[in-house]
Amino acid sequence: MRALVQRVSEARVSVAGEVLGEIGPGLLVLVCAMQGDGPAQAETLAGKIARLRIFRDAEGRMNRSLLDTGGAALVVSQFTLAADTSRGNRPGFSSAAPPEEGRQLYEAFADALSALGPKVERGRFGADMSVALVNQGPVTIWLDTEA
Known part of the structure; x- marks a missing residue:
């Protein structure tokens, strides 16, 4: 699985003007299930993100x-993280998991993250969503369970 994680002071996701999820300080997690991923990757990624030391301590260090x-955490599905731009200018997305698998793994990831303790808000899988955020730092980290 792939994720783009952003440390935020606030973030929200909406569909057609309806706010689906909204958080204060925490993480916006854009997540994509890849071909061959399963529940183990969802759980591994959730654990990594929950324990990722990117918030400042008393000395101002990311610790x-x-x-x-x-x-x-605001968890938003984003299949475009699977983009392959190696051939031409139009990205290909064939390495993304098929839609139903992607939906199941997106839900498994969000559930696993929630089970670790953080409050988790979600977008709507497959929807045309609007995401608003204030990236704090800015801090943006790319994670891939295959890396």
């Missing part, structure tokens, strides 16, 4: 995790 800070 605290989402679990340490009690922050929340």
